Amino acid sequence: xxxxxxxxxxxxxxxxxxxxxxxxxxxxxxxxxxxxxxxxxxxxxxxxxxxxxxxxxxxxxxxxxxxxxxxxxxxxxxxxxxxxxxxxxxxxxxxxxxxxxxxxxxxxxxxxxxxxxxxxxxxxxxxxxxxxxxxxxxxxxxxxxxxxxxxxxxxxxxxxxxxxxxxxxxxxxxxxxxxxxxxxxxxxxxxxxxxxxxxxxxxxxxxxxxxxxxxxxxxxxxxxxxxxxxxxxxxxxxxxxxxxxxxxxxxxxxxxxxxxxxxxxxxxxxxxxxxxxxxxxxxxxxxxxxxxxxxxxxxxxxxxxxxxxxxxxxxxxxxxxxxxxxxxxxxxxxxxxxxxxxxxxxxxxxxxxxxxxxxxxxxx
Amino acid sequence: xxxxxxxxxxxxxxxxxxxxxxxxxxxxxxxxxxxxxxxxxxxxxxxxxxxxxxxxxxxxxxxxxxxxxxxxxxxxxxxxxxxxxxxxxxxxxxxxxxxxxxxxxxxxxxxxxxxxxxxxxxxxxxxxxxxxxxxxxxxxxxxxxxxxxxxxxxxxxxxxxxxxxxxxxxxxxxxxxxxxxxxxxxxxxxxxxxxxxxxxxxxxxxxxxxxxxxxxxxxxxxxxxxxxxxxxxxxxxxxxxxxxxxxxxxxxxxxxxxxxxxxxxxxxxxxxxxxxxxxxxxxxxxxx
Numbered sequence: 001x002x003x004x005x006x007x008x009x010x011x012x013x014x015x016x017x018x019x020x021x022x023x024x025x026x027x028x029x030x031x032x033x034x035x036x037x038x039x040x041x042x043x044x045x046x047x048x049x050x051x052x053x054x055x056x057x058x059x060x061x062x063x064x065x066x067x068x069x070x071x072x073x074x075x076x077x078x079x080x081x082x083x084x085x086x087x088x089x090x091x092x093x094x095x096x097x098x099x100x101x102x103x104x105x106x107x108x109x110x111x112x113x114x115x116x117x118x119x120x121x122x123x124x125x126x127x128x129x130x131x132x133x134x135x136x137x138x139x140x141x142x143x144x145x146x147x148x149x150x151x152x153x154x155x156x157x158x159x160x161x162x163x164x165x166x167x168x169x170x171x172x173x174x175x176x177x178x179x180x181x182x183x184x185x186x187x188x189x190x191x192x193x194x195x196x197x198x199x200x201x202x203x204x205x206x207x208x209x210x211x212x213x214x215x216x217x218x219x220x221x222x223x224x225x226x227x228x229x230x231x232x233x234x235x236x237x238x239x240x241x242x243x244x245x246x247x248x249x250x251x252x253x254x255x256x257x258x259x260x261x262x263x264x265x266x267x268x269x270x271x272x273x274x275x276x277x278x279x280x281x282x283x284x285x286x287x288x289x290x291x292x293x294x295x296x297x298x299x300x301x302x303x304x305x306x307x308x309x310x311x312x313x314x315x316x317x318x319x320x321x322x323x324x325x326x327x328x329x330x331x332x333x334x335x336x337x338x339x340x341x342x343x344x345x346x347x348x349x350x351x352x353x354x355x356x357x358x359x360x361x362x363x364x
Numbered sequence: 365x366x367x368x369x370x371x372x373x374x375x376x377x378x379x380x381x382x383x384x385x386x387x388x389x390x391x392x393x394x395x396x397x398x399x400x401x402x403x404x405x406x407x408x409x410x411x412x413x414x415x416x417x418x419x420x421x422x423x424x425x426x427x428x429x430x431x432x433x434x435x436x437x438x439x440x441x442x443x444x445x446x447x448x449x450x451x452x453x454x455x456x457x458x459x460x461x462x463x464x465x466x467x468x469x470x471x472x473x474x475x476x477x478x479x480x481x482x483x484x485x486x487x488x489x490x491x492x493x494x495x496x497x498x499x500x501x502x503x504x505x506x507x508x509x510x511x512x513x514x515x516x517x518x519x520x521x522x523x524x525x526x527x528x529x530x531x532x533x534x535x536x537x538x539x540x541x542x543x544x545x546x547x548x549x550x551x552x553x554x555x556x557x558x559x560x561x562x563x564x565x566x567x568x569x570x571x572x573x574x575x576x577x578x579x580x581x582x583x584x585x586x587x588x589x590x591x592x593x594x595x596x597x598x599x600x601x602x603x604x605x606x607x608x609x610x611x612x613x614x615x616x617x618x619x620x621x622x623x624x625x626x627x628x629x630x631x632x633x634x635x636x637x638x639x640x641x642x643x644x645x646x647x648x649x650x651x652x
Contacts, residue, residue: 139612274581
């Protein structure tokens with residue numbers, strides 16, 4: 001067992017059993033937090049100083065991250081080792097059961113003991129941590145971008161509001177500190193030195209009600225290119241004008257190997273299905289290119305697309321908020337610009353195809 | 365089927381968020397307010413269930429007196445009655461919010477109300493006071509029967525995004541809870557709730573009564589009818605004044621993330637910009 005400043009981190013596994021990227025980021029966040037809690041000089045931590053409040057100090061100690069894996073931990077060991085996790089606890093509860101998972105975390109956190117419990121702010125992570133907060137009576141800070149010990153020993157956190165359009169500086173009381181990590185808070189980074197990871201089986205003491213809710217998974221997997229992982233997204237907003245206007249966006253998305261995404265007004269009007277919505281209440285995208293057409297750029301929308309590598313706006317209004325978030329903009333009506341763009345791409349491809357045909361027809 | 369739906373009044377922030385001078389709140393002097401989007405869908409879902417199966421929909425909010433506007437909007441959508449847990453405008457944390465909701469759902473007053481009662485304010489004369497409930501306390505499963513079969517919430521509020529009020533309410537009431545639901549079927553004593561997680565559909569079969577939080581997309585909320593709006597305008601709203609207390613997450617200040625504002629390079633105007641756009645797409649490697 002590890003020391004009193006252990007940070008317990010929930011690890012979600014990818015389909016191949018390795019660690020999901022969101023959890024690699026959570027492990028990185030947890031390692032920074034553990035180092036801060038163990039730091040002999042809290043003033044050196046990156047958090048802003050604050051007046052000490054008696055009785056709110058976070059437990060100090062040796063530091064370190066312990067991982068919790070719900071399922072078969074063996075496949076996760078290489079990555080856990082790379083991320084400096086010496087102790088991993090494997091909890092086998094036969095699939096997703098949020099309250100039972102939280103009961104396991106509560107037991108582990110008490111036994112270690114843990115100074116903090118951290119999970120990625122996914123649907124599973126948020127749900128399990130909320131259960132942990134409810135069953136322990138402790139506060140829980142959702143979607144944190146940083147957490148570190150302040151000058152007075154209190155835990156200073158920065159968390160997202162409005163899906164990241166606003167940040168909140170706050171002090172999180174209670175031990176263990178319960179934190180979920182915002183999706184884009186930290187980049188995943190392996191530890192300076194890998195650890196020899198020991199896996200311990202952990203059997204939680206469940207209460208009767210803990211398994212009332214458990215998921216069965218349907219065998220169906222979503223087909224096609226997913227909005228969340230598409231390399232190119234062609235976005236359409238109110239400027240598309242109506243449900244009949246999306247053909248040109250579909251054509252362009254097809255030419256670019258991408259998918260169509262839409263703003264909230266489009267789904268609220270019933271022009272397109274909600275699964276195509278990009279935004280705070282829809283899907284978060286992170287494509288190489290986001291071509292936002294006829295979209296004003298409300299914060300509800302931008303919260304879903306700011307992770308795009310490049311944003312190009314097509315909008316009639318040069319003062320639209322989207323223009324101040326985009327890297328490039330074309331000022332104009334999408335119903336004129338997009339058909340011309342499609343024609344230009346087709347002409348260019350035709351020319352390339354012709355050149356290839358020529359080359360094939362005239363060997364040596 | 366008796367359904368209660370909890371909603372939150374949030375600012376309509378539009379293109380950018382402006383903060384008050386002290387950095388404690390969003391400046392709402394220039395914005396309207398709305399019901400947080402997931403929660404509007406929760407009300408629509410409740411109304412559809414009751415239309416199909418009979419029963420009633422109680423919509424409940426914790427917020428300032430002006431939050432009565434949002435309750436009336438939800439009455440216009442088809443909710444049967446409305447309850448306002450009126451605050452003095454201070455922000456409530458998720459623990460205190462859940463406690464106030466639990467007390468209200470039990471059809472009784474929270475501990476804080478007794479202070480109000482003593483002062484002769486609203487809540488005076490309520491006799492069925494329930495002791496304050498420590499969240500997570502197993503003893504919180506108070507024997508008073510819950511007058512609801514289903515409690516619906518939004519998955520998270522648009523503004524504070526705490527992701528926990530429904531779960532805390534479920535624990536205090538000893539009820540099963542599922543969150544983030546995008547498809548719901550309700551039978552007499554059970555519900556089947558579905559959501560997608562990382563490309564896989566998860567299905568939850570749970571007994572009622574239960575707490576279920578939903579996400580936008582579960583349905584497309586209707587536009588209120590004119591008779592609905594007229595009825596909502598006249599409807600009485602049940603008011604309580606729960607007492608605020610601090611949560612364990614103490615807000616120090618809000619700030620807008622740095623580096624938000626940049627200015628796009630204008631490639632051109634109208635179709636004349638297409639050659640420059642094609643060159644850019646080529647440079648980004650998305651034309652191959």
